[in-house]
Amino acid sequence: xxxFYLENGKVAAFIGHLxxxxxxxxxxxxxxxxxxxxxxxxxxxVVLDYPxxxxxxxxxxxxxxxxxxxxxxxxxxxxxxxxAPLDAVFLGVxxxxxxxxxxxxHNFVSGNPERNYLTRRxxxxxxxxxxxxxxxxxxxxxxxxxxxxxGCDLFLHPCEGGYALEALTPDGEGLVAGFPLPAHTAxxxxxxxxxxxxxxxxxxxxxxLAHGYDSEVWEEEAEKCTSCGTCNLVCPTCYCFDVEDAVDxxxxxxxxxxxxxxxxxxxxxxxxxxxxxxxxxxxRQRHRxxxxxxxxxxxxxxxxxxxxxxxxxxxxAGISIVSIVNRLVNDHDAVKA
Amino acid sequence: xxxxxxITPAATKDLYLPVMAEITDVRSMxxxxxxxxxxxxxxxxxxxxPGQFVEVSxxxxxxxxxxxxxxxxxxxxxxxxxxxxxxxxxxIHRMQPGERIGIRGPFGSGFDMAKFKGRDVLVVxxxxxxxxxxxxxxxxxxxxxxxxxxxxxxxxxxxxxxxFEDERRLWERDPxxxxxxxxxxxxxxxxxxxxxxxxxxxxxDLDLPNTLACVCGPPVMYRxxxxxxxxxxxxxxxxxxxxxxxxxCGVGKCGHCQINGSYVCQDGPVYHYPDIKALREAL
Numbered sequence: 001x002x003x004f005y006l007e008n009g010k011v012a013a014f015i016g017h018l019x020x021x022x023x024x025x026x027x028x029x030x031x032x033x034x035x036x037x038x039x040x041x042x043x044x045x046v047v048l049d050y051p052x053x054x055x056x057x058x059x060x061x062x063x064x065x066x067x068x069x070x071x072x073x074x075x076x077x078x079x080x081x082x083x084a085p086l087d088a089v090f091l092g093v094x095x096x097x098x099x100x101x102x103x104x105x106h107n108f109v110s111g112n113p114e115r116n117y118l119t120r121r122x123x124x125x126x127x128x129x130x131x132x133x134x135x136x137x138x139x140x141x142x143x144x145x146x147x148x149x150x151g152c153d154l155f156l157h158p159c160e161g162g163y164a165l166e167a168l169t170p171d172g173e174g175l176v177a178g179f180p181l182p183a184h185t186a187x188x189x190x191x192x193x194x195x196x197x198x199x200x201x202x203x204x205x206x207x208x209l210a211h212g213y214d215s216e217v218w219e220e221e222a223e224k225c226t227s228c229g230t231c232n233l234v235c236p237t238c239y240c241f242d243v244e245d246a247v248d249x250x251x252x253x254x255x256x257x258x259x260x261x262x263x264x265x266x267x268x269x270x271x272x273x274x275x276x277x278x279x280x281x282x283x284r285q286r287h288r289x290x291x292x293x294x295x296x297x298x299x300x301x302x303x304x305x306x307x308x309x310x311x312x313x314x315x316x317a318g319i320s321i322v323s324i325v326n327r328l329v330n331d332h333d334a335v336k337a
Numbered sequence: 338x339x340x341x342x343x344i345t346p347a348a349t350k351d352l353y354l355p356v357m358a359e360i361t362d363v364r365s366m367x368x369x370x371x372x373x374x375x376x377x378x379x380x381x382x383x384x385x386x387p388g389q390f391v392e393v394s395x396x397x398x399x400x401x402x403x404x405x406x407x408x409x410x411x412x413x414x415x416x417x418x419x420x421x422x423x424x425x426x427x428x429i430h431r432m433q434p435g436e437r438i439g440i441r442g443p444f445g446s447g448f449d450m451a452k453f454k455g456r457d458v459l460v461v462x463x464x465x466x467x468x469x470x471x472x473x474x475x476x477x478x479x480x481x482x483x484x485x486x487x488x489x490x491x492x493x494x495x496x497x498x499x500x501f502e503d504e505r506r507l508w509e510r511d512p513x514x515x516x517x518x519x520x521x522x523x524x525x526x527x528x529x530x531x532x533x534x535x536x537x538x539x540x541x542d543l544d545l546p547n548t549l550a551c552v553c554g555p556p557v558m559y560r561x562x563x564x565x566x567x568x569x570x571x572x573x574x575x576x577x578x579x580x581x582x583x584x585x586c587g588v589g590k591c592g593h594c595q596i597n598g599s600y601v602c603q604d605g606p607v608y609h610y611p612d613i614k615a616l617r618e619a620l
Contacts, residue, residue, distance in 0.1 A: 256353070271582065273420075
């Protein structure tokens with residue numbers, strides 16, 4: 001498909017062109033050093049060159065809090081809220097976050113397909129953007145180079161003086177239509193290198209993890225872990241949720257809400273009567289890492305971590321998922337050697 | 338990568354919407370446990386297998402997984418044996434016939450009764466583990482000709498905690514049932530057997546390859562029952578067990594019930610032992 005040249009001076013006008021078609025969500029600066037996706041008001045506020053957003057675009061398809069039912073306590077009846085489709089373009093999404101959405105798609109399509117997620121996700125178009133890996137990114141080790149266009153409708157490859165805008169789907173071409181741009185004829189610049197790597201190819205990770213089930217690394221890392229669950233909150237592929245009822249102040253109405261939950265929290269596996277099935281922080285650490293590199297991979301053949309580095313960048317105790325995995329790799333290879 | 342055309346709500350069901358069902362009978366079993374008879378709108382059948390569970394909810398209080406205690410052979414209503422352990426079950430315990438509660442399900446694997454045809458059935462129930470296994474017991478009794486011996490080993494903390502008193506007395510008298518009962522600690526005057534549930538197993542006379550064991554009880558029980566069954570030389574592939582976890586959504590989405598990579602609400606709560614033997618978090 002076509003490739004256009006979008007010079008820096010035209011980016012704001014292009015965003016304006018997108019805004020005429022759909023609601024546009026894009027990264028904005030928040031405070032001094034943080035970035036977050038938000039609906040675009042003024043195109044000039046959009047930041048396309050950023051290290052990572054605090055949370056991914058997951059929150060637009062699987063909101064942190066969401067009403068599953070609203071009920072009338074007087075009549076003892078309930079109904080499901082009507083979920084509005086998102087007629088939106090997500091602009092400036094890094095490749096690993098697009099991959100994360102594709103993984104969430106798998107989770108919400110498989111088994112029992114879920115209406116709320118799929119309704120929001122269905123009409124969403126994605127405009128990816130290349131990024132320069134910082135010291136936390138490692139998506140190259142889990143199959144996502146910095147310029148990977150998988151799952152995007154359009155992709156902005158950073159190049160001299162602007163972007164090579166690549167149209168990848170008919171929907172993507174439709175977004176560009178009516179905005180005159182010259183063709184981009186030069187080749188694409190090579191994707192930027194990563195500074196962090198998992199030492200083995202992704203296909204081997206399942207074996208490495210299986211071998212490391214009883215590794216001392218879980219205990220050692222758990223000693224630092226405060227079980228705050230931040231790693232779960234910022235993870236773009238975590239989708240576990242809790243469900244709680246809330247009653248309004250008149251005690252006549254209320255709602256059943258789902259909220260993001262995290263497997264690092266002690267209460268996650270607690271059942272009535274007080275039994276907790278992953279009581280030790282080490283067991284919870286292991287569960288999270290196994291979820292990312294083994295359990296779901298056993299079914300899908302892909303790691304369920306996209307290498308965004310958020311869990312490590314925001315860990316309050318300095319725990320690094322790459323260090324854990326590489327430690328397991330070393331242990332595994334030491335036995336083999 | 339999921340195909341674009343699959344990302345559509347077109348084929349989705351009402352995953353989280355309960356049906357409002359009526360409580361038609363409430364029987365107190367112990368100070369902590371009550372048996373609720375529940376009727377779906379229009380007397381519709383729940384359509385469950387023994388070993389499955391439903392999500393029970395009260396608006397404004399919450400929702401919890403509860404195993405189904407009645408056999409699908411008993412039509413028109415189903416029964417839930419509910420222990421009072423938290424806010425939701427406390428509120429349910431206060432409910433009377435005629436009141437309505439939310440039901441979703443049935444969910445989970447349950448026992449595949451076709452695999453039990455012609456086999457001897459050994460039920461090992463510890464405490465409240467009898468609640469789901471009663472569904473299986475009554476299924477066997479209602480289709481008695483389809484199965485071999487029915488051996489029930491039931492262990493409880495004390496004689497005051499024993500469940501399903503009327504039925505227990507029937508099973509004790511029924512010549513088609515071999516019923517063994519023990520309590521960990523009997524109260525003064527307790528005439529029956531004392532000791533943990535595993536003490537019932539060595540004395541059983543089992544037709545080994547033909548016997549299928551179904552185990553359910555508190556988490557601590559499984560390892561010891563397995564050891565006892567192994568020392569009887571019961572093959573592993575003859576063992577089924579129902580496990581408790583936090584099945585919050587029931588539809589394989591919320592993540593709470595996972596044992597390693599297995600979703601209990603989808604693959605369990607009834608597991609064939611060889612399938613979970615390698616799951617380190619299972620037992």
